[in-house]
Amino acid sequence: MTGLLIKGGTVIGPSGATFADVLVEGETIAALFAPGRAPEDTARREIDATGKYVIPGGVDVHTHMQLPFGGTSASDTFDTGTRAAAFGGTTTIVDFAVQRTGEVVADGLAAWHAKADGECHIDYGFHMILGGVDDAALAAMDQLVETEGITSFKLFMAYPGVFYSDDGQILRAMQRARDNGATIMMHAENGIAIDVLIQQALARGETDPIYHGLTRPPALEAEAVHRAIRLAEVARDCPLYIVHLSASEALEQVAAARDAGRNVFAETCPQYLYLTLEDQLGAPGFEGAKWVCSTPLRSKFEPHGRDLWRGLRTNDLAVVSTDHCPFCFKDQKELGVGDFSKIPNGIGGVEHRMDLIYQGVVDGQLSLRRWVETVATTPARMFGLYPRKGVLAPGSDADIVVYDPAGHTTIGVETHHMNMDHSAYEGTRIDGRVDTVISRGSVIVDGAGYHGRKGHGRYLRRGLSQYLM
Numbered sequence: 001m002t003g004l005l006i007k008g009g010t011v012i013g014p015s016g017a018t019f020a021d022v023l024v025e026g027e028t029i030a031a032l033f034a035p036g037r038a039p040e041d042t043a044r045r046e047i048d049a050t051g052k053y054v055i056p057g058g059v060d061v062h063t064h065m066q067l068p069f070g071g072t073s074a075s076d077t078f079d080t081g082t083r084a085a086a087f088g089g090t091t092t093i094v095d096f097a098v099q100r101t102g103e104v105v106a107d108g109l110a111a112w113h114a115k116a117d118g119e120c121h122i123d124y125g126f127h128m129i130l131g132g133v134d135d136a137a138l139a140a141m142d143q144l145v146e147t148e149g150i151t152s153f154k155l156f157m158a159y160p161g162v163f164y165s166d167d168g169q170i171l172r173a174m175q176r177a178r179d180n181g182a183t184i185m186m187h188a189e190n191g192i193a194i195d196v197l198i199q200q201a202l203a204r205g206e207t208d209p210i211y212h213g214l215t216r217p218p219a220l221e222a223e224a225v226h227r228a229i230r231l232a233e234v235a236r237d238c239p240l241y242i243v244h245l246s247a248s249e250a251l252e253q254v255a256a257a258r259d260a261g262r263n264v265f266a267e268t269c270p271q272y273l274y275l276t277l278e279d280q281l282g283a284p285g286f287e288g289a290k291w292v293c294s295t296p297l298r299s300k301f302e303p304h305g306r307d308l309w310r311g312l313r314t315n316d317l318a319v320v321s322t323d324h325c326p327f328c329f330k331d332q333k334e335l336g337v338g339d340f341s342k343i344p345n346g347i348g349g350v351e352h353r354m355d356l357i358y359q360g361v362v363d364g365q366l367s368l369r370r371w372v373e374t375v376a377t378t379p380a381r382m383f384g385l386y387p388r389k390g391v392l393a394p395g396s397d398a399d400i401v402v403y404d405p406a407g408h409t410t411i412g413v414e415t416h417h418m419n420m421d422h423s424a425y426e427g428t429r430i431d432g433r434v435d436t437v438i439s440r441g442s443v444i445v446d447g448a449g450y451h452g453r454k455g456h457g458r459y460l461r462r463g464l465s466q467y468l469m
């Protein structure tokens with residue numbers, strides 16, 4: 001196989017920006033050279049990255065392709081969703097396989113492999129959602145860590161009756177994770193209290209989409225984050241990762257635990273950095289349903305957005321993922337007309353994460369180094385994919401994005417590649433653009449179009465977290 005040389009670009013890595021040429025041989029990175037120092041090879045293909053950033057492909061550790069939810073199913077398949085991810089410069093996803101309450105864990109995992117295998121355009125791994133914790137689930141945790149490369153388990157303090165685990169179940173799963181090295185991922189919202197608020201709102205005739213957010217107040221996110229942190233403490237500091245953190249008060253809990261040296265980590269998502277409850281409130285008719293997700297969007301009259309950007313700078317928020325969980329407006333979001341609690345929860349964004357967080361660099365919120373860290377390097381380390389993914393280093397998979405800071409992107413339903421009939425970010429302007437995307441040495445996106453294919457993406461067996469204190 002002849003090589004590929006990415007010349008003239010600025011490589012962004014853990015130690016900042018350097019001018020370097022990146023040589024790819026086959027599926028991996030062979031070497032980085034000082035500009036112009038790569039040995040001549042006339043057979044080699046070259047990409048001119050002059051004036052552009054050369055960064056590791058994005059690693060999105062929170063997606064829900066084809067997730068069954070509220071009587072419907074997330075509208076991106078592994079085929080459409082991973083293709084859209086590729087267009088946006090994401091070359092690895094970690095999706096959530098689901099064990100439904102009462103189901104055998106291995107059956108849930110097998111069903112997820114059946115959906116994904118042979119369908120993905122980029123490499124993919126799985127976390128496992130446990131829909132309840134019993135002796136069989138605890139034994140399955142050991143087995144998944146040892147033989148399946150699944151080293152992280154998501155529990156829900158929300159959604160009573162669907163995915164929910166009570167505190168006793170959570171503690172037992174954390175104790176097991178402490179013993180087998182896995183990480184517990186937590187959807188931290190007090191679902192029992194939220195359900196009371198939902199029933200009270202509906203009884204008052206408050207049925208519009210906006211009441212979704214109003215019945216999930218920040219206090220009930222912060223309370224659940226606090227409780228999860230204390231339970232993990234009792235489980236001898238089991239590694240805990242809070243998903244889709246959205247509120248200042250919840251971030252304070254994580255920051256305090258981290259200041260105390262605990263193995264507590266958190267991610268946020270672009271929707272909490274860019275979208276607010278007021279955007280949803282301003283939408284006509286039932287259209288606010290497009291912005292229904294959990295945790296919910298927060299008010300712009302409170303400092304959540306500002307605090308989340310600060311958390312990304314200080315590493316109290318280590319990762320940006322999307323929680324990509326797309327539903328069409330027609331026939332899917334519309335299931336909740338007349339009852340907001342029946343709106344399927346989720347926003348689709350797997351295609352836009354790299355761009356939206358890059359815009360944070362342009363806006364002075366983050367450094368270039370921190371951009372790459374939060375969207376690629378740290379997620380790879382957190383979930384046992386490093387240094388194969390998340391860094392441009394000899395021996396790493398050649399998952400590479402050439403990003404053009406002189407380009408422009410306008411996000412919208414007419415141009416996106418996700419299987420959705422609307423965009424939560426419609427009209428958002430990005431002062432940058434994904435130029436070229438390489439997955440394991442193959443150019444899958446460039447100026448001329450799409451060159452990827454389903455089935456190119458491989459299942460990734462992951463190791464234990466490489467990010468512990």
Ligand code: DUC
Nearest residue numbers: 293294295325345346
């Ligand atoms: N939140 C969402 O918005 N969608 C799927 C599940 C979840 O927790």
Ligand code: ZN
Nearest residue numbers: 187243294295
């Ligand atoms: Zn969740």
Ligand code: ZN
Nearest residue numbers: 062064323325
């Ligand atoms: Zn999720």
Ligand code: ZN
Nearest residue numbers: 446448449451
């Ligand atoms: Zn081409």
